[in-house]
Amino acid sequence: MLPEPLATLTRDLIATRRGHAVLGDRGVSRWLFPGGQPGRPVSADRLGERLRLIGLRPAQARSAALFQLATELPAAVLARMLGIHIKVAVAWQQVSAGDWANYAADVSRRNSASDDVFRQFQ
Secondary structure (H helix, E strand, O other): OOOOOHHHHHHHHHHOOHHHHHHOOOOOOOOEOOOOOOOEOOHHHHHHHHHHOOOOHHHHHHHHHHHHHHHOOHHEEEEEHHOOOOHHHEEEEEEEEEOOOOHHHHHHHHHHHHHHHHHHHH
């Protein structure tokens, strides 16, 4: 399930699709962006071309999203989630300044600090 307002926009897109890719489709395609061949999605290259024509830069947006993830997730989780090599995930983190090297130590210190606070109230 998609969150709002993306869900509404997606339903509107499906209801108003037009062009050669949806001829004879009758709204039964399982693809949000159907391709020129029946039952196939639009290719990544073609979709990228369409986005560029309306002023969007998919490569830049993808990179920004990946670097944001690298600042928010440990490299091991990022690598497993995206199916990339751990060294690539670590490199993304270093470039994006999302350094998770001290994560375990930080968590340990937080747990110790919260234990100290808890003991004060006993």
